[in-house]
Amino acid sequence: SNSFCTLLEKILRRSFLLRAMADVTAKAKVPNPATVHDFVVVNNKKQPVDMDQFKGQALLIMNVASQCGYTQKGYTAATELYNRYKDKGFTVLGFPCNQFGSQEPGSNEEIEQFACTRFKAEFPLMDKVDVNGDKANPLWDFMKKEQTGILGTTSVKWNFTSFLVAPDGKVVKRYSPGTSAADIEKDLKPILPKPE
Template identity: 50%
Template sequence: MTHFSTRFLISRYLTRPRSFSSFLKRTHFNSPPVASDSSLLIKARVLHSRAEISSTKSLFLGLNLRGDRTMASQSSQPQSVHDFTVKDARGNDVDLSTYKGKVLLIVNVASQCGLTNSNYTELAKLYGKYKDQGLEILAFPCNQFGAQEPGSNEEIQEFACTRFKAEYPIFDKVEVNGSNATPLYKYLKSVKGGLFGDGIKWNFSKFLVNKEGRVVDRYAPTTSPLSIEKDIKKLLEKA
């Protein structure tokens, strides 16, 4: 009876092809839909999970690679003034790590500026008073402001040492602004920006550096050297 009924139903729906698919959905001829759907669902979930795991692994690998690159980049960047090498007035290399343990006052100087007399005079006083306590003044001639340092290294050194009794080192003439700025000044400006932008504004801008080579303060060209004596003393007194 069952066999006959099945044959009858099939023959009946063969004459109605548009409804045959719907008939199959309502019968068991369409192989167990629940089992099939469950199987497909499980497979889909497994594939989705695998994709998520793969995506997560890729994300972490990407983050690790970026982190490694960032750390490598940071480690290659200068961490202090002591990481730089500069030229002295004779063109010889000077490794600034030789100043570890010293308090530094770094100044861009000029011989024909309206600030020359007062700054050179007070710098000499500061150096004479504190050099035995660990102060070093590093002077970098620069001709970028009003072309007020036109002389050669020899002429600049003779001027400072003869007229103002400068005993601190005077280095090779440099540029402190622009694309050709010496790396040391690029670093100084990046660490301590000025009130109206990072660029050096004029002759006799000053950077105060602690014993570890960290830039702790920046002073305008019009700030007199003797007015920052108290800041220098604090750094000298620190162990």
């Protein structure tokens, strides 16, 4: 009966794990989120990422795609900034998105491999998301409303739209695709956390 019990335990544990995995959804942790720290997102290994962990850091959050005209410029700018400031309280979060011209069709693994080999991108990549529409990721919905686009439009226009987030979690700026690292850096430097 001992082996039966362990088998049962294994089955139960497995179903619990599957259930736990199934519950990995991006969501707001509070009814009226005030900052990006009020959200949970999902990384490209399907694990929950509490945005709380980025308190005190500046962030650049960007929707990425592997087959876009902006791929080279977007990844290059993000990687350059990440490498320059990652030890100074800054990180980049890349959210793959296939909503624009179906330019991100690959699996999470393929996307990561592409980013790492082609651009030496070492910043965290998330699970693939929608950034517009009914199924839009809640964090993206929040950021779009905090920093609207041209003429107050909220929708994300294309791949490599990015949002700069201050260490307190406030969304300070939206950038259109193709924005240079130098232009983002001008806004990033003043908001970097002060060295202790």
